Amino acid sequence: MPIKDLCRRHGFSEASYYLWRSKFGGMSVPDAKRLKDLEAENTRLKKLLAEQVFQNDLIKDALQKQW
Template sequence: MKRSRFTEDQIIGVLKEHEAGISVADLCRKHGVSDAIVYKWKAKYGGMDVSEAKRLKALEDENGKLKKLLADAMLDNSALKDLLEKKW
């Protein structure tokens, strides 16, 4: 997955500028992003503070690690079941 070149702090700052009254087109020109990105950020980070955004990022990272652990455990479980089902 491609990593964003903007941190949560910068994204929240851009959204605060939008709330202050700057148009999306001006924000896009100023920060070098597309309007779709601004609306995507608004959907994800709208109304958040920087600390909340960092907490969200930490939870997403933890969730990814847990999903990977679950997938590994399910794969091991499946391999053991296949091994036990074989007739010797």
């Protein structure tokens, strides 16, 4: 069965399939899971960093107004 038909049957685009294949094609299942977990952790840490930078900016602004 052609890739195009498989993708349509399972509800995603052919472009998504090729993107997925280029990203995960040579990986074993545990490697792909580890990559997914690391990407999720990276996203979480970036959000935490952004919150800290925002809070630091608020504190700096408050301190500048006091002096």
